[in-house]
Amino acid sequence: MTADAPTVWLTTLGCAKNQVDSDKITGMLSAAGYRSAETPEAADVVMVNTCGFIEPARRESVDTILDVAGAKRDDASLVVIGCMAQRYEKELAEALPEADAVIGLDRYPELIDRLDAMRRWTPITIGTARRSHMDILYETRRPTPATPYAYVKVAEGCDKLCTFCAIPQFRGKQRSRNPENIRAEAAELAAAGVAEIGLVAQDLAAYGRDIDGPGIVDLVRSVTTVDGLRRLRLYYLYPREIRPALIEEMAGNPLVADYFDLSLQHTSGPLLRAMKRPGSGEQHRDLITRIRDAAPAAALRSSFIVGFPGETDDDVDDLASFLSDVELDWAGFFPYSPEEGTEAAVMDGQIPDGEKQERLRYLQAIQDEITTSRTIEQIGRTVTVVVDQVEDGMPVGRSYREAPEIDGVIILDHGEPGEWVTAEVTGGFGTDLEAVVRGPA
Numbered sequence: 001m002t003a004d005a006p007t008v009w010l011t012t013l014g015c016a017k018n019q020v021d022s023d024k025i026t027g028m029l030s031a032a033g034y035r036s037a038e039t040p041e042a043a044d045v046v047m048v049n050t051c052g053f054i055e056p057a058r059r060e061s062v063d064t065i066l067d068v069a070g071a072k073r074d075d076a077s078l079v080v081i082g083c084m085a086q087r088y089e090k091e092l093a094e095a096l097p098e099a100d101a102v103i104g105l106d107r108y109p110e111l112i113d114r115l116d117a118m119r120r121w122t123p124i125t126i127g128t129a130r131r132s133h134m135d136i137l138y139e140t141r142r143p144t145p146a147t148p149y150a151y152v153k154v155a156e157g158c159d160k161l162c163t164f165c166a167i168p169q170f171r172g173k174q175r176s177r178n179p180e181n182i183r184a185e186a187a188e189l190a191a192a193g194v195a196e197i198g199l200v201a202q203d204l205a206a207y208g209r210d211i212d213g214p215g216i217v218d219l220v221r222s223v224t225t226v227d228g229l230r231r232l233r234l235y236y237l238y239p240r241e242i243r244p245a246l247i248e249e250m251a252g253n254p255l256v257a258d259y260f261d262l263s264l265q266h267t268s269g270p271l272l273r274a275m276k277r278p279g280s281g282e283q284h285r286d287l288i289t290r291i292r293d294a295a296p297a298a299a300l301r302s303s304f305i306v307g308f309p310g311e312t313d314d315d316v317d318d319l320a321s322f323l324s325d326v327e328l329d330w331a332g333f334f335p336y337s338p339e340e341g342t343e344a345a346v347m348d349g350q351i352p353d354g355e356k357q358e359r360l361r362y363l364q365a366i367q368d369e370i371t372t373s374r375t376i377e378q379i380g381r382t383v384t385v386v387v388d389q390v391e392d393g394m395p396v397g398r399s400y401r402e403a404p405e406i407d408g409v410i411i412l413d414h415g416e417p418g419e420w421v422t423a424e425v426t427g428g429f430g431t432d433l434e435a436v437v438r439g440p441a
C-alpha cells in the first residue's frame with residue numbers, strides 16, 4: 001500500500017503530437033493526485049510514451065524502455081503508452097516482461113484506473129464516471145510547459161491513404177476537435193505566458209472536414225484573436241490541402257509565422273502516385289512559387305522519403321534538381337521504412353538499406369549547403385526573436401524561420417527566457433545564427 005500520493009516520471013519520444021498527449025496525461029495524473037518525480041530512480045511509476053512511426057523510432061522507443069527499466073526502483077511500476085503501445089500492444093507486452101502494463105491510445109480512458117490499482121492508490125479528484133468518458137483530445141493540460149512555446153493538437157487521425165503510412169491504421173480516421181475548445185486551450189496557454197503556439201495534426205490543413213464547423217482558415221483566425229498570443233505556427237501541411245485562402249491567411253495575418261511546413265515526400269510523379277500522394281515536381285514548384293509570391297520572406301520546410309520501392313537513380317536526380325532549384329530553408333530526409341500492413345511494404349522494387357542510406361547522404365549533402373546559404377542570407381536582417389532558454393549562459397531563441405526542436409536557433413548576446421526582442425543578425429554558422437539585441441519587440 002502506498003501511503004502518500006504516488007510519484008510519476010514520464011518521458012516522451014516521437015513528435016509534437018505525442019508531446020501534447022504527454023502534457024495532457026500529466027494534467028490528468030496531477031488532477032488525480034499523482035505527483036511528478038524528477039528522475040526515474042525517484043518515481044513510483046515510470047512511463048514511456050512511445051513512437052511507433054517507423055523502424056528507427058520503434059528501436060529508440062524499445063531502447064528507452066529498457067534504459068528506464070534498468071534505472072527504476074525494483075518496486076516501481078513501468079508503464080508503456082503511446083503509438084507503439086497502440087500498434088503492438090500484445091507483442092510488446094509479451095516481448096517486454098519488464099513492463100507492468102502496455103496501454104495503447106484507445107485504452108487511455110483506463111490509464112488512471114490501471115495506475116491506481118497498480119499502486120493501490122485511492123484517487124482524490126477524478127470520479128470514475130468522468131474517467132470512462134476521458135478523451136485525450138479534450139483533456140486540459142497541466143502544468144504549463146516550461147518553454148515559451150507549446151503545441152495544441154487540433155485533430156487526431158488521418159483520412160488520407162498514403163501507401164507507406166500506418167498512422168491511419170492505429171490513429172484512425174480524422175477526428176477534428178471542437179474549435180471553441182481549441183481556442184480555450186490556446187487562451188489558457190497564452191494567459192500562462194506561452195506566446196508561441198504550434199497547431200498540430202496529422203493532416204492539419206484538412207482540419208474541420210469531418211465536423212460541421214469551421215475549416216483551418218477560420219480556426220487560424222479565431223486562435224489568433226487570443227490575448228497574449230504573439231506567434232502561431234502551423235505544422236504538417238499536405239500539399240493539396242494548401243488552398244489559396246490558407247496561403248493568403250498565413251501571409252497576411254501578422255500573428256501567423258510565414259513558415260510553411262510542407263510534406264512533399266518526393267518529386268517523381270510515378271513515385272508520388274505509387275505513394276497515393278498528389279502532385280508532381282512541377283506542382284510542388286508551382287506551390288512554392290505561389291507561397292513565395294504571397295510571402296516573399298517565407299521559410300519553407302519539407303520532409304522527403306528516400307528509397308521508396310521502385311525509386312530509380314533518375315528519381316533521386318529529379319529530387320536533387322528540385323532541391324537545388326527551389327532552395328528550401330530546411331528539409332528532412334527519411335529512409336523508406338516498410339511498415340507492416342501498408343501497401344508499400346509488399347510492393348516490388350524494395351531498395352536495399354545500404355542504397356537508401358547512400359541516396360539519403362547524397363540528398364542531405366545537397367540540402368545542407370542550401371540550408372547553410374539560406375541561413376547566411378539572414379545576416380544583416382533585423383528579426384523578432386523569442387528567447388526559449390539560456391544554455392550555458394547563452395540566450396537561445398528563434399524567429400519565425402525556426403521551429404522549435406527541429407530547425408536552427410538564434411544565439412543572442414543577452415535576454416531572458418520568455419522575452420521577445422528585436423535583434424540584428426550578425427553571424428551564422430551551419431544552421432544557427434548569432435544576433436545582437438536592439439530592443440524589446
Ligand code: SF4
Pocket residue numbers: 158159160161162165166167168202203238
Ligand atoms: S497524410 Fe500523413 S498521416 Fe495521413 S496517411 Fe499520409 S503520411 Fe500518413
